[in-house]
Amino acid sequence: MGSLTAGAAAVLVSAVAVTVSACGSEESAAPLPSFGPVVRPPHATAAPITDSVVLRNDLLDVGQLPNGYAALNDPPPGASGGAGARTDPPQCAKVLAPVSEQVPGAAADAVAQFSGPDFASVDIDAASYANGGAAQAFSAMQTLLRECTTYSGKDADDTAVEFRVGGLDQPGEGDASTAFRVNTTSSGLTLYSAVSLAMVGSTIVQIAMSGAAEPDPQQLSALTAAQVRKLRGVAGP
Numbered sequence: 001m002g003s004l005t006a007g008a009a010a011v012l013v014s015a016v017a018v019t020v021s022a023c024g025s026e027e028s029a030a031p032l033p034s035f036g037p038v039v040r041p042p043h044a045t046a047a048p049i050t051d052s053v054v055l056r057n058d059l060l061d062v063g064q065l066p067n068g069y070a071a072l073n074d075p076p077p078g079a080s081g082g083a084g085a086r087t088d089p090p091q092c093a094k095v096l097a098p099v100s101e102q103v104p105g106a107a108a109d110a111v112a113q114f115s116g117p118d119f120a121s122v123d124i125d126a127a128s129y130a131n132g133g134a135a136q137a138f139s140a141m142q143t144l145l146r147e148c149t150t151y152s153g154k155d156a157d158d159t160a161v162e163f164r165v166g167g168l169d170q171p172g173e174g175d176a177s178t179a180f181r182v183n184t185t186s187s188g189l190t191l192y193s194a195v196s197l198a199m200v201g202s203t204i205v206q207i208a209m210s211g212a213a214e215p216d217p218q219q220l221s222a223l224t225a226a227q228v229r230k231l232r233g234v235a236g237p
Helices: 006-017 052-057 090-094 133-147 217-231
Strands: 108-115 121-128 150-154 160-167 176-186 189-200 203-211
Touching: 052 108, 090 133, 090 150, 121 217, 133 176, 133 189, 133 203, 176 217, 189 217, 203 217
Parallel strands: none
Antiparallel strands: 108 121, 121 203, 150 160, 160 176, 176 189, 189 203
């Protein structure tokens, strides 16, 4: 389904299956907030994580998510989160794809997915890079978002999908961070995603909260802060 994370795609498919009201679809046509200034990441000097199992263990677990979420099975290695989908412009197929698919060459990568109440989902993915690659990845992802504020695509059934991308205000986290939102509309239904992107040492982590209603930005900021702490090895919830 377009360039969605696996969890986000399931949300939209499930919403269609139970004919969720499309009351948000007209609102989704309103312009999204513009992006703020580009965040300039520092050059990472920390050694990258080179073991994907170690990196996976550094991602949040279900006990650190809001109540009502359940862990999903990890996707198989190399499973696409959206890259390669048909979009116009073509490069926008990478929006919301895992970091390692957007910017190849990671020393390690990992994905954790969770399902929540009312078709909500949380997708967390991370990639660690050597030789300053984390800063390059962080910058490349910001550039892509600004190239893809409005784009279209097709799902597996050749149904039209429309995407709109805009800025999202969030507290700064990690060594550098930014956030954005994606509204995905298909068959009169709109899926809302709120996404944070943070650089922690030589690792880039992306957290996407999606649902049939606008995700709570405070929940996203709390998850991002907790994820940054865990990547830094700081104990706590």
